[in-house]
Amino acid sequence: MTMVRRGLLAWISRVVVLLVLLCCAISVLYMLACTPKGNEEQLGLPRANGPTGKEGYQAALQEWEEQHRNYISSLKRQIAQLKEELQERSEQLRNAQYHASDAAGLGPEPGAPEKTQADLLAFLHSQVDKAEVHAGVKLATEYAAVPFDSFTLQKVYQLETGLTRHPEEKPVRKDKRDELVEAIESALETLNSPAENSPNQHPYTASDFIEGIYRTEKDKGTLYELTFKGDHKHEFRRLVLFRPFGPIMKVKKEKLNMANTLINIIVPLAKRVDKFRQFMQNFRETCIQQDGRIHLTVVYFGKEEMNEVKGILENTSRAANFRNFTFIQLNGEFSRGKGLDVGARFWKGSNVLLFFCDVDIHFTSEFLNTCRLNTQPGKKVFYPVLFSQYNPGIIYGHHDAVPPLEQQLVIKKETGFWRDFGFGMTCQYRSDFINIGGFDLDIKGWGGEDVHLYRKYLHSNLIVVRTPVRGLFHLWHEKRCVDELTPEQYKMCMQSKAMNEASHGQLGMLVFRHEIEAHLRKQKQKSSSKKT
Numbered sequence: 001m002t003m004v005r006r007g008l009l010a011w012i013s014r015v016v017v018l019l020v021l022l023c024c025a026i027s028v029l030y031m032l033a034c035t036p037k038g039n040e041e042q043l044g045l046p047r048a049n050g051p052t053g054k055e056g057y058q059a060a061l062q063e064w065e066e067q068h069r070n071y072i073s074s075l076k077r078q079i080a081q082l083k084e085e086l087q088e089r090s091e092q093l094r095n096a097q098y099h100a101s102d103a104a105g106l107g108p109e110p111g112a113p114e115k116t117q118a119d120l121l122a123f124l125h126s127q128v129d130k131a132e133v134h135a136g137v138k139l140a141t142e143y144a145a146v147p148f149d150s151f152t153l154q155k156v157y158q159l160e161t162g163l164t165r166h167p168e169e170k171p172v173r174k175d176k177r178d179e180l181v182e183a184i185e186s187a188l189e190t191l192n193s194p195a196e197n198s199p200n201q202h203p204y205t206a207s208d209f210i211e212g213i214y215r216t217e218k219d220k221g222t223l224y225e226l227t228f229k230g231d232h233k234h235e236f237r238r239l240v241l242f243r244p245f246g247p248i249m250k251v252k253k254e255k256l257n258m259a260n261t262l263i264n265i266i267v268p269l270a271k272r273v274d275k276f277r278q279f280m281q282n283f284r285e286t287c288i289q290q291d292g293r294i295h296l297t298v299v300y301f302g303k304e305e306m307n308e309v310k311g312i313l314e315n316t317s318r319a320a321n322f323r324n325f326t327f328i329q330l331n332g333e334f335s336r337g338k339g340l341d342v343g344a345r346f347w348k349g350s351n352v353l354l355f356f357c358d359v360d361i362h363f364t365s366e367f368l369n370t371c372r373l374n375t376q377p378g379k380k381v382f383y384p385v386l387f388s389q390y391n392p393g394i395i396y397g398h399h400d401a402v403p404p405l406e407q408q409l410v411i412k413k414e415t416g417f418w419r420d421f422g423f424g425m426t427c428q429y430r431s432d433f434i435n436i437g438g439f440d441l442d443i444k445g446w447g448g449e450d451v452h453l454y455r456k457y458l459h460s461n462l463i464v465v466r467t468p469v470r471g472l473f474h475l476w477h478e479k480r481c482v483d484e485l486t487p488e489q490y491k492m493c494m495q496s497k498a499m500n501e502a503s504h505g506q507l508g509m510l511v512f513r514h515e516i517e518a519h520l521r522k523q524k525q526k527s528s529s530k531k532t
Contacts, residue, residue, distance in 0.1 A: 071193050086117055120246070127244035131220040148213040148225075151180055153206060163420055179243075183224045184209055187239040191228065204228060210236070221245045258372045262293050264347060264430075265355045268339025270301040273308045275359045275477070280316050282362050288320045290365040296325040297346065299339035301332065336424070337439035337449030344433050351377055351431045360475045361386070361425060362409065367471030371427040380463040382427040383454060386472040387411050388419040394502045394510070409473050413503060418468050421496075423454040425472060436460060448489060476500060 132146070139145055149158045156176070157168045164172065171177040184206060191204040212226040221244040228237040265287070269276060287294040298313065300306055306329060313325060328346060330339065340356050355371055357363075367384075374382040392402045395415060402408070408415065436456050443449040457464050479500060481493035501507065509516065 071189075086120070123247055124244040127220050128242050131217050131223060131242065131244075133223055133240070133242060146215050146217055148215040150211060150213045152211050153184075153209055156180070179222075180212070180214070183212070183214070183241055183243075184226065186241060187224075187226045187228070190239060191237060201231070204237075219245070256373065258369065260293070261372045262295060262352055263355050263368060263371060263427075264295045264297055264343075264352045265357050266297045266299065266340055266343035267357050267359055268299045268301070268334070268336050268343070269309065269359055270334040271305045272359055273305050273312070276309055277312055278475075279359045279361070280312055284316055284320055284322075286363065286365050286368070288316075288322050291368050294324065294368070295352070297328065297343040298325070299328045299330060299343045301330050301334040301339065303329070335441070335443070335449075337443050337453075338441050340449075341439040341441060344430055344438065347430060351429055353427060354430055354433060355425075355427050357425060358474075360477050362405070362473040362475055364471035367469055370469055370471065374465045374467075375427050375429060377429040377431050378462075380465055381429075381432055381457050383423055383457075383464055383466045384425060384427070384472055385418050385420050385466065385468040386422065386425055386474050387416050387468070387470075388422075388474040388500065389416045389476045390414075390500070390502050390506070391476050394506055405475075411470060414506070416473075417499065417503075419474060420468075422450070422474075424450040426450075426454075428457075432462060448492070 147159055149156060151157065154170060155168050156171050161167055171180065187209075188204050188206065208229045210227045210229060212224060214222055214224045216222040221242055224239075224241040224243070226239045226241065228239075230236045265283075267279070283294075283296065287296070298309070300309060310327060313327060316322060317325065326343075326346065328342060330342065336358075344354055353372065353375055355368075370384070371382060374380060374384075389408065392408060396402045436453070438453075439449050440452045443452065454464075479493065479497040481490055481497060485493060502510070
């Protein structure tokens with residue numbers, strides 16, 4: 001016990017000495033930064049009896065002092081920010097170590113705070129060494145290369161275009177915009193620091209920035225190479241910056257039990273009996289036989305073909321002993337938003353998870369669990385990106401016959417695309433849907449109501465989970481854009497129709513089919529003449 005006390009006292013004394021030395025070092029650095037420069041550095045200033053006179057000397061001196069003040073305030077701000085970040089990381093790591101040692105029946109390790117800070121800094125520095133910054137890395141193929149995106153003060157030129165589909169754009173996402181602005185500001189602070197700048201040199205501003213390139217290695221960090229104007233023609237200043245990613249940290253650990261989580265699937269419908277029959281075949285296999293925790297709500301517009309739809313529901317009910325369904329009949333023209341809104345509000349039980357679905361959607365039991373896991377009342381709503389099937393008649397046109405549906409549902413670039421512009425299929429709790437205000441019931445017909453609801457969630461404090469999912473498919477069907485749509489709705493409908501048919505390459509083969517056929521005929525004639 002005595003030896004433990006002596007070791008603890010020795011450790012405390014070493015920590016105190018280190019803290020004293022650290023404070024002294026910071027004080028010296030601060031004094032050096034604040035102290036006016038010596039005669040050698042003052043030679044660059046105009047003399048009092050020179051051509052500029054006393055006023056010029058005072059103006060230059062004030063400018064030089066202003067640069068010092070700006071630099072010192074910048075240093076103070078960066079030091080405060082670093083201290084805050086290090087303190088937060090140290091506290092988190094200290095808690096983790098404390099819980100780990102406590103679970104093992106050990107006390108806290110002496111010197112843990114200082115060690116964790118040093119380990120964190122060492123890790124961040126090692127990220128720069130591991131990234132492709134100072135030297136190239138051998139790659140197996142061209143597909144392994146991480147490309148740069150380029151940017152100016154106004155535009156970003158990008159390979160991954162995202163939802164906008166723009167190869168160049170003003171950054172729309174706030175995180176990307178703030179990231180690039182921070183990189184430029186950091187570069188300007190470095191360029192304008194007294195250590196980098198001579199007294200008579202003009203301060204660098206954002207207008208001196210020419211262009212930059214940046215890329216992110218997901219496990220290491222983001223590299224920025226920024227180019228500024230130089231002092232003379234054909235001269236430039238380049239700064240290379242790196243934002244290292246920190247170590248992975250545990251945020252939450254929870255156990256989820258979805259055994260009693262019921263999903264109410266709401267389907268708005270008008271006519272389309274054949275599609276509904278196909279939908280119910282998938283529903284019977286996936287929801288009744290495999291999952292067993294589903295309620296189906298069908299909201300039907302009009303009375304034409306209504307008895308056929310009700311007959312399909314009743315046959316399924318008898319054959320599968322399924323009673324968890326509701327049929328609602330509405331008069332008037334079809335409105336997807338109204339149908340879903342009525343179906344959601346019709347539920348009278350406790351808070352239920354809603355899945356807004358269309359009759360031309362195919363989903364798996366795995367997707368239903370994904371729907372449950374990515375929603376939480378008052379916290380999260382789920383907006384999956386589904387895989388949209390191309391026209392099977394075009395995809396399998398060179399085959400003898402179109403294969404069965406199960407064999408068509410393959411996620412490849414030749415068979416379909418991620419429908420990232422669609423927001424109609426969504427999972428959310430009824431309480432969140434009611435609180436957000438539901439659908440805009442003034443929107444009629446096709447399109448617009450889903451985007452309006454999606455934007456309301458984006459403007460709220462709920463987390464919107466948006467991700468492609470492997471078990472949700474939009475089945476191809478011929479799309480008709482009717483004259484009753486508004487110009488904006490009609491444009492959206494036609495764009496969707498064009499994207500639904502086939503890939504760019506497949507559509508190109510159709511456009512140039514006459515040239516292709518002529519080429520094949522010529523090749524056939526050449527081969528025939530050679531034989532003779």
